[in-house]
Amino acid sequence: MGRYVARRLLQMIPVFIGTTAIIFALTLAIGGDPVQNLYGERPVPDSVRIALTQQYHLDEPWYVQYGYYLSGLVQGDFGQSLAGRPIADMILESWPHTVRLALIALIVEATIGIAAGLMAGLKRGSFVDNLVLLSTLSVISIPIFVIGNFAQIFIGVKWGLLPVANVIDGWQSYLMPGIVLGSVSLAYIARLTRASVAENLRTDYVRTAKAKGLPQSRIFSVHVLRNSLIPVVTYLGVDIGTLMGGAMVTERIFNVPGVGFNVFKATQIEDGPVLVGFVSMLVLVYLFASLLVDLLYAVLDPRIRYV
Amino acid sequence: MRGAKSAKWVASAIAVTLAATACSSGSDGGGDEGANGGAISMDIAEPKRLIPATTTESSGNQVLSALFTPLVEFDENNKPVMAAAESIESTDNKVWTIKLKDATFHDGTPVKAENYVKAWNWGAYGPNAADGNYFFGTIEGYEDLNPQDPDGEEGPKKAPEPKAKELSGLKAVDDKTIEVTLSDPFSGFPSLLGYTVFYPMPDSAFEDVEKYEEAPIGQGPFKMKGEWKHDQLVSVTAYEDYKLGDKPKIEAIDFKIYQDQNTAYNDLLAGNLDVLRTIPTEVMGTAKSDLGDRFKTSPASTFQFLAYPMYEEAYEDKRVRKAISMAIDRDEIIDVVFQGSQDSARSFVSPVVNGYREDTCGEACKFDPAAAKKLLQEAGGFKGDKIQLGYNADGGHKQWIDATCDQIRKNLGVECVGTPIPKFAELLTQVENEQFSGAFRMGWIMDYPSMENYLGPLYSTGGSSNYYGFSNKEFDKLVAEGRSAETEEEAIAKWQQAEDILAEEMPVIPLRFGKNVFGHSESVKNVDIDLYNNVVLDQIEKA
Numbered sequence: 001m002g003r004y005v006a007r008r009l010l011q012m013i014p015v016f017i018g019t020t021a022i023i024f025a026l027t028l029a030i031g032g033d034p035v036q037n038l039y040g041e042r043p044v045p046d047s048v049r050i051a052l053t054q055q056y057h058l059d060e061p062w063y064v065q066y067g068y069y070l071s072g073l074v075q076g077d078f079g080q081s082l083a084g085r086p087i088a089d090m091i092l093e094s095w096p097h098t099v100r101l102a103l104i105a106l107i108v109e110a111t112i113g114i115a116a117g118l119m120a121g122l123k124r125g126s127f128v129d130n131l132v133l134l135s136t137l138s139v140i141s142i143p144i145f146v147i148g149n150f151a152q153i154f155i156g157v158k159w160g161l162l163p164v165a166n167v168i169d170g171w172q173s174y175l176m177p178g179i180v181l182g183s184v185s186l187a188y189i190a191r192l193t194r195a196s197v198a199e200n201l202r203t204d205y206v207r208t209a210k211a212k213g214l215p216q217s218r219i220f221s222v223h224v225l226r227n228s229l230i231p232v233v234t235y236l237g238v239d240i241g242t243l244m245g246g247a248m249v250t251e252r253i254f255n256v257p258g259v260g261f262n263v264f265k266a267t268q269i270e271d272g273p274v275l276v277g278f279v280s281m282l283v284l285v286y287l288f289a290s291l292l293v294d295l296l297y298a299v300l301d302p303r304i305r306y307v
Numbered sequence: 308m309r310g311a312k313s314a315k316w317v318a319s320a321i322a323v324t325l326a327a328t329a330c331s332s333g334s335d336g337g338g339d340e341g342a343n344g345g346a347i348s349m350d351i352a353e354p355k356r357l358i359p360a361t362t363t364e365s366s367g368n369q370v371l372s373a374l375f376t377p378l379v380e381f382d383e384n385n386k387p388v389m390a391a392a393e394s395i396e397s398t399d400n401k402v403w404t405i406k407l408k409d410a411t412f413h414d415g416t417p418v419k420a421e422n423y424v425k426a427w428n429w430g431a432y433g434p435n436a437a438d439g440n441y442f443f444g445t446i447e448g449y450e451d452l453n454p455q456d457p458d459g460e461e462g463p464k465k466a467p468e469p470k471a472k473e474l475s476g477l478k479a480v481d482d483k484t485i486e487v488t489l490s491d492p493f494s495g496f497p498s499l500l501g502y503t504v505f506y507p508m509p510d511s512a513f514e515d516v517e518k519y520e521e522a523p524i525g526q527g528p529f530k531m532k533g534e535w536k537h538d539q540l541v542s543v544t545a546y547e548d549y550k551l552g553d554k555p556k557i558e559a560i561d562f563k564i565y566q567d568q569n570t571a572y573n574d575l576l577a578g579n580l581d582v583l584r585t586i587p588t589e590v591m592g593t594a595k596s597d598l599g600d601r602f603k604t605s606p607a608s609t610f611q612f613l614a615y616p617m618y619e620e621a622y623e624d625k626r627v628r629k630a631i632s633m634a635i636d637r638d639e640i641i642d643v644v645f646q647g648s649q650d651s652a653r654s655f656v657s658p659v660v661n662g663y664r665e666d667t668c669g670e671a672c673k674f675d676p677a678a679a680k681k682l683l684q685e686a687g688g689f690k691g692d693k694i695q696l697g698y699n700a701d702g703g704h705k706q707w708i709d710a711t712c713d714q715i716r717k718n719l720g721v722e723c724v725g726t727p728i729p730k731f732a733e734l735l736t737q738v739e740n741e742q743f744s745g746a747f748r749m750g751w752i753m754d755y756p757s758m759e760n761y762l763g764p765l766y767s768t769g770g771s772s773n774y775y776g777f778s779n780k781e782f783d784k785l786v787a788e789g790r791s792a793e794t795e796e797e798a799i800a801k802w803q804q805a806e807d808i809l810a811e812e813m814p815v816i817p818l819r820f821g822k823n824v825f826g827h828s829e830s831v832k833n834v835d836i837d838l839y840n841n842v843v844l845d846q847i848e849k850a
Contacts, residue, residue, distance in 0.1 A: 032729075032730060032732065032733060033732045033733070033736060036730075036731075036732030036735065036736070037730060037732050038355070039438070039732075040364070040731065042363065042364075042438075043441075043764075043771045043772050045438075045440040045441040045453075045771075046453070046455065047433030047434075047436070047440055047452075047453040048433075048436040048437070048438065048440055050433065051433060051434045051435070051436035052436055055436070083355050083356065084356065084517065085537070089537075090537070093537060093538070094538070149569075152570070152573055153573065156573060156577055157573050157576045157577045160577060160578075163577075163579065164570065164573045164574045164577045164579060165565065165570045165571070165573070165574045165579070251566075252566050252567050252570075253567065253570060254570065255565055255566050255567065255570045255571075257537070257538030257539055257564075257566075261538070261566055265566075268701075
């Protein structure tokens with residue numbers, strides 16, 4: 001187990017270097033003019049252009065810039081954004097917002113999603129099953145910005161139930177974006193759980209358990225639920241990464257100054273160092289989340305061993 | 308059992324994550340959440356920087372306008388009136404003497420002439436990469452601080468180190484007197500001093516400029532409350548010892564930082580925001596009924612136009628340039644696309660500056676399809692295969708560009724297409740390299756209230772925003788003569804003559820003058836926005 005974890009951790013190094021190098025190359029391949037982008041529609045003074053070009057090595061090929069970036073990273077320096085802010089500060093400040101958001105989303109999607117899926121799976125063809133199928137279908141088919149805007153206008157503006165935007169308003173202001181963010185995954189999880197439960201109910205070991213006369217509750221919790229959760233846990237694990245980075249649209253609508261928003265902004269102004277900094281962190285989150293999922297497998301299914 | 312062991316491992320990992328989040332939420336949600344009785348809130352976007360010399364965008368400007376008082380302010384007629392300056396005088400328009408009023412910085416130290424000199428030198432020094440760097444270009448010695456790259460920015464040679472760190476034309480005579488020597492006489496210099504980049508900075512700022520930026524210290528009516536919370540909030544509160552003017556009628560301002568104007572608008576409707584400085588175009592149709600008399604407009608200095616590629620053969624004949632302009636119905640586009648939120652432009656300078664005359668563009672800006680067709684025929688028709696209108700796709704310009712093209716197609720009988728280019732920067736690069744073969748959109752916001760600010764940078768040979776390469780010796784001469792004229796009247800006369808040359812040559816098509824379109828909540832009154840898109844902070848009140 002220890003060796004397995006160590007090996008997985010070591011594997012992260014080349015993955016990390018590979019992904020960040022690709023991002024770096026891609027950012028610079030766009031071939032835009034980050035200095036002008038920083039200035040919007042105003043002319044850039046020559047002296048400013050010269051100073052920024054030298055400071056960020058913008059006139060060098062991407063691998064040289066990447067070299068500077070890596071050597072800084074080794075010394076614990078994430079570099080500066082084009083506007084002159086330390087990227088480490090930006091990451092530290094935006095991370096808690098996104099973690100809070102993702103946590104709410106994760107709780108919402110896991111509890112409601114699994115519960116709805118179980119009910120639908122155990123009583124297939126019933127009213128509850130149809131209701132779950134119909135509602136998840138509609139959630140999946142509506143783009144997230146539509147759901148977000150509707151929620152904002154009705155729940156926030158018209159009914160005044162929750163804060164419209166996140167500007168230092170405390171934890172309540174994370175609720176609406178968190179639920180919106182979780183809604184799409186919630187639908188997927190409900191459907192995944194339903195299919196998985198339905199399948200497991202038909203398996204040989206459940207029939208055997210029934211034949212042995214085990215109580216319903218034990219059959220359900222140990223044999224059906226446990227095995228049904230394996231694909232769901234896999235999905236949840238991957239979703240952690242998606243929630244962290246994919247919250248771009250939601251964070252923008254609800255004004256959450258998190259990771260997604262920073263990635264969005266950096267993409268817009270082609271701020272290479274910031275983009276790479278944030279995406280590197282996202283890569284790490286993905287890697288750790290998938291490690292977590294693999295370890296959770298062992299809890300759910302002891303047959304899975306690590307060597 | 309392996310399973311149980313890893314379960315523990317996982318559980319502790321989750322516990323650590325939860326603890327980490329809990330910690331950060333504790334330290335973040337501090338008690339200073341605008342609980343101030345007399346505080347109002349106002350929307351801004353995340354400022355780029357908060358150092359005077361390097362703040363040229365509207366959000367940073369708005370914040371600094373609370374923290375600082377400029378040397379001059381402007382009256383209703385846009386004439387400069389003394390604010391932080393006691394007097395600004397010159398006998399030859401070249402050497403200017405600025406006397407300062409008594410004032411203190413928010414940290415208690417007195418404001419000295421030296422504070423201005425140091426701040427301006429910092430801004431003018433090339434390697435500091437201040438956005439407002441070019442504003443100091445009128446002062447003697449500027450070139451020594453900003454050497455040109457010998458072989459252009461693409462070349463291999465690095466730009467040489469600047470020869471000097473201080474402007475030779477700038478000195479503090481005593482604690483209260485600054486003497487500025489310009490490289491050329493400029494009668495409009497006092498107006499220039501109203502701009503953000505000419506604020507002073509206290510001595511402590513220069514020890515660590517980046518740290519200063521997190522909580523800028525000024526000499527204005529408000530001081531920072533805490534630090535700049537990036538992407539969230541800048542809070543300021545009234546400064547008790549303010550001496551440079553009337554004290555504000557509100558106790559504090561929370562500048563809330565929004566990423567999206569639509570979100571800010573929804574927050575205004577929900578009652579969480581007091582002042583929204585720009586109502587997004589998307590909701591313009593419903594905003595009037597949503598807000599009633601809290602929906603406001605005021606004049607702004609923006610000028611939107613289409614520029615011709617002066618290097619393209621198809622646009623060489625000025626009759627062609629005029630014909631296209633005459634085929635455009637400006638008023639219809641403003642009504643339909645902009646819901647009346649802008650004014651049509653038929654002059655090359657904005658109505659907000661002294662010396663503005665209506666309809667200087669004359670016939671060429673009058674909507675007259677028949678005359679337009681005739682003029683184009685006289686010129687031998689359009690020589691290219693189609694007229695292109697270039698625009699940046701990220702700025703919400705598609706609608707009006709397409710409408711303009713429809714009009715050109717219908718009224719002139721020439722094929723016209725809107726050509727989106729992802730970013731404005733790319734459009735400008737293409738134009739500068741003479742790769743773009745169509746007309747393209749441009750916009751201008753005034754830096755200081757003067758006709759010259761609309762003429763010089765945009766049309767003089769080598770002007771900082773003259774991307775399309777218009778060049779006319781007579782025009783250059785008149786603009787320069789206006790700058791060095793002894794009185795404002797003389798200057799305006801010269802600049803008006805220069806404007807007439809533009810009407811004759813038509814290097815661009817004037818389209819629209821902007822308006823500030825803003826709104827506020829029921830808990831504030833006397834809300835107004837000035838020409839620089841800043842909320843007027845000394846008159847706003849709690850309702």
